Amino acid sequence: MVQTHKIKIHNRQTGEFHTLEVPEDRYILHTSENHGIELPFSCRNGAxxxxxxxxxxxxxxxxxxxxxxxxxxxxxxALLCVSYARSDLEVETQDEDEVYELQFGQYFARGRVRAGLPLDED
Ligand code: FES
Known part of the structure; x- marks a missing residue:
């Protein structure tokens, strides 16, 4: 039997709090949608x-x-569209474009983008 985990999601854009059980082998975003919970998404494939x-x-x-x-x-x-729970979780939505700015803002400012992707320093 697949284990489930309790997920608490704070949607900071709408001020709503959601709690649901997510099976370990299901994407959190997808399971939330099945529960009628609307969260931000676009590509649905981690990009x-x-x-x-x-x-x-x-x-x-x-x-x-x-x-x-x-x-x-x-x-x-984390990107909820491709995320699995490995324990009970508490998450909150980012500010609009927060992660995009953190990843790309600095590179655009310094002109370090090559072929549309930042150079990975890891
Ligand atoms: S919806 Fe695009 S990364 Fe999750």
């Missing part, structure tokens, strides 16, 4: 960062989050 959240507590697994730098993952950001 655009529209669905980014700050992980306040708990453990998340996001091997397909190609749009998120290792640095920002370490800082506790």
């Amino acid at each position: 655009c960062t529209a669905c980014a959240v700050r992980v306040l507590s708990g453990e998340i697994y996001q091997p397909e989050a190609v749009g998120l730098s290792p640095d920002l993952r370490r800082q506790g950001y």
Whole structure:
């Protein structure tokens, strides 16, 4: 039987708090939608960062989050469209474009973007 985890989501844009059970083998965004919870998203495949959240507590697994730098993952950001829960979790939605700005703002400012992607320093 697949284990489930309790996820608390604070949607800072709408001021709503949601709590739901998410099976370990399901994307958190997808399961939230199945519960009628509306959260920001766009590409749904880990590339655009529209669905980014700050992980306040708990453990998340996001091997397909190609749009998120290792640095920002370490800082506790996650992309809900490609994230699995590995424990009970508490997350909150980012400010609009927060992660995009953190990843790309500095590179555009310094002119370090090559072929549309920042150079990965890891
Ligand atoms: S919706 Fe684009 S990264 Fe999640």
